Amino acid sequence: MELHIGKYEVQKVLGKGATGTVYLARDPFSGKEIALKTIDPAVFKDPENGEVFRLQFLNEASLAGNLHHPHIVAILDAAVQEEGGYIAMELVTGGDLSRHVRADTLLPVAEVLQIGFKCCGALDYAFQEGIIHRDIKPANLMMAKGARVKIADFGAARLNRTTTTTQAVAMGSPFYMPPEVVEGKEPTYHSDLYSLGVVLYELLTARRPFTADGLDALAGKILHEARDSPGSSTTSCFARCANSLASATTTTATSRRSWRRPQSSSCRRRRSPRASST
CATH class of the missing domain: 3.30.200.20 (Phosphorylase Kinase; domain 1)
Structure with missing residues (x-):
């Protein structure tokens, strides 16, 4: 039946x-x-x-x-x-980006740059509609045909047109949580930018900028420790990624800037540095 x-x-x-x-x-x-x-x-x-x-x-x-x-x-x-x-x-069949945060499955740097640009456009659109996602992480970024990224799972979103519904909803995933949210402040569009910056850092390096054994220790690192550089590369594409990550994951929310579309051909067919297999 x-x-x-x-x-x-x-x-x-x-x-x-x-x-x-x-x-x-x-x-x-x-x-x-x-x-x-x-x-x-x-x-x-x-x-x-x-x-x-x-x-x-x-x-x-x-x-x-x-x-x-x-x-x-x-x-x-x-x-x-x-x-x-x-x-x-909508049915999206390409899986999510959590498959691409390991050293042996990293995407080309150019593709990560495009993912960042497209997600910033989507988050900006959502914000203009009065919506803050609040749970940006690799598992919530889906890949459709043609290497098109799509943001999913707005269950934790803050909807500016409603307040009662969203205030009781648990906030995001700890590793991707921005400093202002750790401090108990209200999330903003800049909070989503921070979380996206953490995701892109992970897609480039196969590691998270902050890790810890417990939530209190993780919160302390997010609030007080300097984020490591995602690495170095001879390609201007990777340098642009690193610069954009620095602006997206700064502690000061209003200083964060959106990801920018690549302007030259230097990003084409370039791959991000791989972690050593030894």
Whole structure:
């Protein structure tokens, strides 16, 4: 018997996490394949975190049909009920960037530069729509056909048009958290730029700028330690990446500048330095 969720015909499981499942599904009216995110009904009933998860799910569902940008995963439809719900999203089949933060899988420097530029454009668009993502990390940056990057998972987003929903939602991932958020201040567009800068640093070097054994130690490093340079290279492309990272991950939020489009051919076919295999 064929499984249906809402109007959608479920074809197979794409992934399963702690709070729910993502299915490959088909819209019977358009015939298009979509990604269908569902949440386990038990998650909403969790006495400790159930309300937070519900608010995150509602947060993302509320964006259905509201964000239209080539580098943001489109949310097509959503339904949230007392014991569960689903979010129908654009299907992106190229995986996420967490696959490219190891020394043996780093992307070409030119591609990282383009990823940064495209994500800045998408974040700027979202900000103009009153939205701050708040959880930029490699796992939330998806790769579509043609090396097109798309930002996903706006569950932790702050929506300026609503306040009650977002205040209770947990903020981001610790390694990518900007200093002002560590200090308990409200996130801004510049906070997303910082997180993106950390991601790009990781894509270039296969390491994070700050690591620690515990959250308190990590917070201390983010607030007080100087970030290491991502490395050196003879290519002007890599130098531009390093300079842009320095401006994106500065401690002072208002000093952060958006990633810039490469202006010369020096970035073409150049690869980032690889970590030694020994």
